[in-house]
Amino acid sequence: MEEEIHSRRLVLRGVLAVGCSLVFPVALIGCDSKEGEKSSSAAPAGSSPSGTNTESAAPATEVVKAPQQAVQYQTEPRNGQKCDGCLHFIAGSNSCKLVEGQISPDGWCTLWTKKS
Structure with a gap:
């Protein structure tokens, strides 16, 4: 019975570790400090207080690029993987x-993906 409890704990720890390792990097990439500075600044003159903006907003498909440090970018290849062989390059x-x-x-x- 006691061995079963220890096994269950190990499985739960493993599931938690995998879940955190997948969610944490995505959360870091989504935290762009430049965006926070824009939203915390005072509203420009002529803008409506209700939050509606008559100017067109950025397209929803715009990709926010990650800083090089956040993805552990390096100028040397790793295990034969190079940017010129990456899908995103x-x-x-x-x-x-x-x-x-x-x-x-x-x-x-860390975002390296092999070209197909």
């Missing part, structure tokens, strides 16, 4: 669809 401009800044074709980050 844009070779013409040496940039990435998901990471901000200049990206080296020989670089690597």
Whole structure:
């Protein structure tokens, strides 16, 4: 009986660890400090107090790029994985669809996904 309780605890700890490891990075990427600064600033003159804005908002499909530090970007490949072999790398401009800044074709980050 006691062994069963210990096994159950180990399984629950494992499930909790996997859940946290999946949710935590997504939460970090969603926390963009620049967005918080924009929303905390005073409202521009002529804006309505009800929060409705007559100007067009940014498109809903706009991707917020992650900072290089948040995705552990490095300029060297890792285990043969390089940015030029990644689905998100844009070779013409040496940039990435998901990471901000200049990206080296020989670089690597945690968002690396093999091109198909």
